[in-house]
Amino acid sequence: xxxxxxxxxxxxxxxxxxxxxxxxxxxxxxxxxxxxxxxxxxxxxxxxxxxxxxxxxxxxxxxxxxxxxxxxxxxxxxxxxxxxxxxxxxxxxxxxxxxxxxxxxxxxxxxxxxxxxxxxxxxxxxxxxxxxxxxxxxxxxxxx
Amino acid sequence: xxxxxxxxxxxxxxxxxxxxxxxxxxxxxxxxxxxxxxxxxxxxxxxxxxxxxxxxxxxxxxxxxxxxxxxxxxxxxxxxxxxxxxxxxxxxxxxxxxxxxxxxxxxxxxxxxxxxxxxxxxxxxxxxxxxxxxxxxxxxxxxx
Numbered sequence: 001x002x003x004x005x006x007x008x009x010x011x012x013x014x015x016x017x018x019x020x021x022x023x024x025x026x027x028x029x030x031x032x033x034x035x036x037x038x039x040x041x042x043x044x045x046x047x048x049x050x051x052x053x054x055x056x057x058x059x060x061x062x063x064x065x066x067x068x069x070x071x072x073x074x075x076x077x078x079x080x081x082x083x084x085x086x087x088x089x090x091x092x093x094x095x096x097x098x099x100x101x102x103x104x105x106x107x108x109x110x111x112x113x114x115x116x117x118x119x120x121x122x123x124x125x126x127x128x129x130x131x132x133x134x135x136x137x138x139x140x141x142x143x144x
Numbered sequence: 145x146x147x148x149x150x151x152x153x154x155x156x157x158x159x160x161x162x163x164x165x166x167x168x169x170x171x172x173x174x175x176x177x178x179x180x181x182x183x184x185x186x187x188x189x190x191x192x193x194x195x196x197x198x199x200x201x202x203x204x205x206x207x208x209x210x211x212x213x214x215x216x217x218x219x220x221x222x223x224x225x226x227x228x229x230x231x232x233x234x235x236x237x238x239x240x241x242x243x244x245x246x247x248x249x250x251x252x253x254x255x256x257x258x259x260x261x262x263x264x265x266x267x268x269x270x271x272x273x274x275x276x277x278x279x280x281x282x283x284x285x286x287x288x
Contacts, residue, residue, distance in 0.1 A: 021194030022256055027185035029266045038182030041171035041262060043211045050165030067187045067258065068212060112166055114211065116260065118185060122173045 004100035006075045006083035010034050012094045014065065025067045025092065028118050034096030036061045039121035045114050046071060046107035051140055053104020054131040061120045062097040069113025074138060076102040088113055102131070106140060148244035150219045150227035154178050156238045158209065169211050169236065172262050178240030180205045183265035189258050190215060190251035195284055197248020198275040205264045206241040213257025218282060220246040232257055246275070250284055 012033050017024040028035055039060070046052060046069075053074070064073065070088030073095065075081075087093050088109065097103065107113045121127075156177050161168040172179060183204070190196060190213075197218070208217065214232035217239065219225075231237050232253065241247065251257045265271075 019196075021196050022189030022191050022251065025187040025189070027187060027260070029184045030182055031266065038174055040173045041185060041260070043169040043171060043260075045166030045169070047166050052163075052165050107166065116171070116185070116187075122175065 003079070004077055004098050005079060006077045006081040006101060008098050009075060009083060009085070009101070010096040011085065012096065014092050014094055016092050027065050027067075027116060028063055028094060034061075034063050034094060036120040039119045040123055041116060041118050042123075043114055043116050045112050046105060047112045048107045048110040051104060051106045051133060053133050054102050054136050055104070056102045056129040057099050057127055058129065059099050059121060059124070059127040061099060062095070063118040064095040064097065064115050065118070066092075066113060066115045069107065069109030071105050071113045071115055072108055073103060073105045074140075076136065102136065104133070104136075104138070147223070148221055148242050149223060150221045150225040150245060152242050153219060153227060153229070153245070154240040155229065156240065158236050158238055160236050171209050171211075171260060172207055172238060178205075178207050178238060180264040183263045184267055185260060185262050186267075187258055187260050189256050190249060191256045192251045192254040195248060195250045195277060197277050198246050198280050199248070200246045200273045201243050201271055202273065203243050203265060203268075203271040205243060206239070207262040208239040208241065208259050209262070210236075210257060210259045213251065213253030215249050215257045215259055216252055217247060217249045218284075220280065246280065248277070248280075248282070
């Protein structure tokens with residue numbers, strides 16, 4: 001997978017279309033930046049103040065979209081690079097994360113936020129590395 | 145597009161995985177029933193008691209998943225066939241709708257429900273037909 005840097009994470013603004021009865025929110029089109037292939041789409045709920053961390057994919061390119069609530073993502077690479085992105089209803093963007101980057105995220109909105117990941121490959125436990133929350137030192141409280 | 149019937153709508157149960165901090169909900173994998181191709185993924189919010197109707201796609205196969213709230217879908221074909229499906233958190237399934245079927249939906253949960261559509265082609269206004277709510281007679285109140 002070569003050397004990968006948090007600078008390679010792409011941020012793509014997404015449209016939210018106001019409609020009577022409920023808005024329509026874009027997610028991803030196949031001809032848009034960040035689209036590699038379609039492997040799987042799944043949702044992850046994140047309760048307010050809950051943290052899900054840490055995980056790294058060796059092959060999967062992630063495309064995170066947060067249509068409900070707000071989520072703080074923290075990304076780390078092997079060169080010591082650190083990057084934070086806050087996204088959701090108030091900053092509606094898609095985050096494209098190449099393989100090889102450690103990430104975690106925290107829910108900022110009560111009762112919960114929800115992210116969608118459009119991944120280029122289906123879930124495969126063999127390509128996932130995990131560390132417990134304590135194994136990577138990061139002060140999640142600095143952001144309060 | 146030939147003759148299409150509401151009987152061709154597929155219902156596929158989806159997994160919801162309980163996790164500390166927030167559940168993970170499956171959406172679609174490329175090797176699963178109903179997957180044709182990836183064109184676009186988008187979200188539609190639907191406020192409680194709001195109705196979005198009617199629409200028909202001439203080319204798009206729809207894959208509806210409702211991870212938030214509950215939604216009542218009504219489908220109609222050209223042979224007079226009528227079908228209703230209620231889906232969402234309490235009955236977590238994917239609805240695969242072939243092209244050629246009129247559909248509308250109503251939000252059943254306060255403050256809103258949310259559906260995702262994974263479509264096999266990107267949005268294209270040329271392949272969409274619309275009718276106003278009043279143009280197709282359906283008693284949306286029968287379901288209360």
